[in-house]
Amino acid sequence: MQEWDGLDSEADAFRDECGVFGIYGRQDAAPIVTLGLHALQHRGQEAAGIVSFDGAQFHVERHIGLIGDTFTKPSVMDRLPGHRAIGHTRYSTTGESSLRNVQPLFAELADGGFAVAHNGNITNAMTIQRVLQKRGAIISSTSDTEALLHLVATSEKTNFNDRFVDAVRQLEGAFSLVALSSKKMIGCRDPLGIRPLVLGDLDGSYILASESCALDIIGARYVRDIKPGEMVVITERGIQSHFPFDSVDSRFCIFEYVYFARPDSVIEGRDVYAIRKNIGVELAREEAIEADMVVPVPDSGTPAAIGYAQEANLPFELGIIRNHYVGRTFIQPGDSIRHMGVKLKHNANRRTIEGKRVVLVDDSIVRGTTSQKIVQMVRDAGAKEVHMRIASPPTRASCFYGVDTPETAKLLASRMSVEEMADFIRVDSLAFLSTDGLYRAVGEEGRHDDKPQFCDACFTREYPTPLTDLVGADNVRRLSVLSSKG
Structure with missing residues (x-):
C-alpha cells in the first residue's frame, strides 16, 4: 500500500496494484517486457523497472514515470540487452516515491545476481526485517519485497531453488512473484492465490504476466494461470512446476473482477x-x-x-x-485551479x-x-x-x-x-x-x-491471512509503511 500524500492525500478512489511481466528465451526480451508492461500500465503508473540478463551480466533500468515516457527511448533499450528479462510497473510505496523503491529489486548474492518483481503485500515484512536487522542486515529500501531478497541470500539451503522455497515459506500475505537469476526465471503465487499470475508462450519462449491482456499485446498464447501455491521454474530445459506450500483452499481477490483487472483479461478462467x-x-x-x-x-x-x-x-x-488526458501530476498542491x-x-x-x-x-x-x-x-x-x-x-x-x-x-x-x-x-x-x-x-x-471462496476482506473484514505487522506494541507504523504496493 502507499502513502496518501500531497494532492492525493484525500484521494477518493482505489489505486491499482502493480503489474509484473517476464520472458525467458528471446533476444528482444527487454522490448517485449516493455510492451507487456504497457498493457499492465493500469495496475500502476508511478514508476517502472526492467532487469535483463545477457548470459554474462545483469542490466538494470528503473525510472519514475509511465512506460511510454521512459522505456521507449532507443538509448534505454540499448542498455538492456539479453535473452531474458523481468519488469514491474507500480505506484509509489508508502515511504516515498524514489528510485530505491522501484522494482524489480536487484542484488548480487553469493552465487550471482538475483532480481525480483512483486505484486501483493507481505504482511509480516516488518517483522522479518527487524529480525534481519538485528542480525546485521542493511535494509536499503522501504519495500516489503526486500525481505525476500535477504531471506534468499541468508538461507542455509544448498541450491537456489531450495533457498527460494525456504524464503517464500516464511512470507505471509499476498504475493505473485517473478524472479530472475543467471540460470532461470521463477514465478510463484502465495498459497491462497490472492493476486493473479498467468503463463504464456511466444514462439516457444515462456512468459509470466499479471494478466492475459499483457500476452495479447505481443501476440503470445495464453497457456494457463499459475496455480495458487505453485512455483514454476523456467530454464533452458523447459518448465518445471513445484508446490512448496501446504495445500489450502484458494482465496483470490474478488475485487480484481470488480475493478483492478483490465476488462479484456481472462483471470482464473473467467x-x-x-x-x-x-x-x-x-x-x-x-x-x-x-x-x-x-x-x-x-x-x-x-x-x-x-x-x-x-x-x-x-x-x-x-x-x-x-x-x-489528465495525468496525476496535472494539478499540484496549492495551484489556484485545484478547486x-x-x-x-x-x-x-x-x-x-x-x-x-x-x-x-x-x-x-x-x-x-x-x-x-x-x-x-x-x-x-x-x-x-x-x-x-x-x-x-x-x-x-x-x-x-x-x-x-x-x-x-x-x-x-x-x-x-x-x-x-x-x-x-x-x-x-x-x-x-x-x-x-x-x-x-x-x-x-x-x-x-x-x-x-474469495478474499473479500474489504467488504467483510474477514482477512484470510495473519496480519502480523499490525499486531504488537512495538509496531508504531501501519503495515503499509514497508509495503511494495504491488
Whole structure:
C-alpha cells in the first residue's frame, strides 16, 4: 500500500496494484517486457523497472514515470540487452516515491545476481526485517519485497531453488512473484492465490504476466494461470512446476473482477468483462428503480452499467464524458485551479441528462467525496433525479494485500449506514450490490460464509491471512509503511 500524500492525500478512489511481466528465451526480451508492461500500465503508473540478463551480466533500468515516457527511448533499450528479462510497473510505496523503491529489486548474492518483481503485500515484512536487522542486515529500501531478497541470500539451503522455497515459506500475505537469476526465471503465487499470475508462450519462449491482456499485446498464447501455491521454474530445459506450500483452499481477490483487472483479461478462467456485465445484471435484479436512463461513471463503471441497463430494460447513455488526458501530476498542491476537482476528468453531458431520472453506476465508494461531486455535477446539468447504484458491496475495511485503500476510519461505509451515505453524497437513492450478488456474478451460487471462496476482506473484514505487522506494541507504523504496493 502507499502513502496518501500531497494532492492525493484525500484521494477518493482505489489505486491499482502493480503489474509484473517476464520472458525467458528471446533476444528482444527487454522490448517485449516493455510492451507487456504497457498493457499492465493500469495496475500502476508511478514508476517502472526492467532487469535483463545477457548470459554474462545483469542490466538494470528503473525510472519514475509511465512506460511510454521512459522505456521507449532507443538509448534505454540499448542498455538492456539479453535473452531474458523481468519488469514491474507500480505506484509509489508508502515511504516515498524514489528510485530505491522501484522494482524489480536487484542484488548480487553469493552465487550471482538475483532480481525480483512483486505484486501483493507481505504482511509480516516488518517483522522479518527487524529480525534481519538485528542480525546485521542493511535494509536499503522501504519495500516489503526486500525481505525476500535477504531471506534468499541468508538461507542455509544448498541450491537456489531450495533457498527460494525456504524464503517464500516464511512470507505471509499476498504475493505473485517473478524472479530472475543467471540460470532461470521463477514465478510463484502465495498459497491462497490472492493476486493473479498467468503463463504464456511466444514462439516457444515462456512468459509470466499479471494478466492475459499483457500476452495479447505481443501476440503470445495464453497457456494457463499459475496455480495458487505453485512455483514454476523456467530454464533452458523447459518448465518445471513445484508446490512448496501446504495445500489450502484458494482465496483470490474478488475485487480484481470488480475493478483492478483490465476488462479484456481472462483471470482464473473467467472473462473479466463478462463478469462486470453480470455484476450489473445482479445489481439491477437486487436494486432496480424507476428511471429514464442508466449512466456509467467512466470508465470502471461502464460494463456494470451496460449489464444493469440491459436487465432493467433502460437506455444506456454516456451522460458523463471522461477526459483521458489528465495525468496525476496535472494539478499540484496549492495551484489556484485545484478547486475544479472532478471536472478535470469528468464532464456531464447536459443535452443527454437534462430533465431525466438518472441511475449512476459506479464500481465503489471509498471516501465519498468524488461521488458527491459527480452527483452535484449531474444535478447541475439538469437531472430531475439522481440514483446511485454501486457494483460492489460497501467497502468497510482496508486492504492489506497490495491494494491502496485509505485506513478504515476514512472509508465512508465504515462509519455510515447506507441511508447516511445517501444523504452525504446527496442522491435520491443509494444501493450497493450484496456480497451474495457479487459471488453470483462471478459464477458462484453465493458466498459460503463458513468457507469463503474469495478474499473479500474489504467488504467483510474477514482477512484470510495473519496480519502480523499490525499486531504488537512495538509496531508504531501501519503495515503499509514497508509495503511494495504491488
